[in-house]
Amino acid sequence: MNAALPAADHDADGWQPLPRRARALFLLGGLGFALPAALVPLLLAGALDLAGPGRYALAGALLGAAFGVWRGDRAWRYTHWRLDADGFSLRRGRLWRAETRVPQSRVQHLDLRRGPLQRRYGLATLVIHTAGTRHSAVAVPCLDAADAERLRDRLARQRDEDDDDDAPA
Structure with missing residues (x-):
């Protein structure tokens, strides 16, 4: 879990809300x-x-x-994310809830995008490109910039560790 976030910012299952300053965007x-x-x-x-x-x-x-x-x-209020040992999850909506799960084994590469307004508010969009069909990606808008960087680094590190485990001895 992301140790930088206070315990009050996520629920018992580890779902993290978007930062309050993202609401404006x-x-x-x-x-x-x-x-x-x-x-x-x-x-x-x-x-x-x-x-x-x-x-x-x-x-x-x-x-x-x-x-x-x-x-x-x-949309802001009902968008949450979670990173655990198995991969990344994004949950959106309340009445019609959509949950996207990206197993760490499917992560191909990761991008951070920051438009001018996102930079002004200290936010970033994390784009997780996945294995599979063309144009397969999960975009998580308006994350705290530091959280987005930590998520990117952690998912990349998990991906690298999985590649090392698969290498022949």
């Missing part, structure tokens, strides 16, 4: 719903020849932004 990402939500009523108002289509677009944009912020908050 999830909320900003949710604002992307505002534009399509503004265009739909604008197009409908124009097609139905309603007076003042701008009002409908503004109402749609506000509703879309509110929905996007709510959805971004939920």
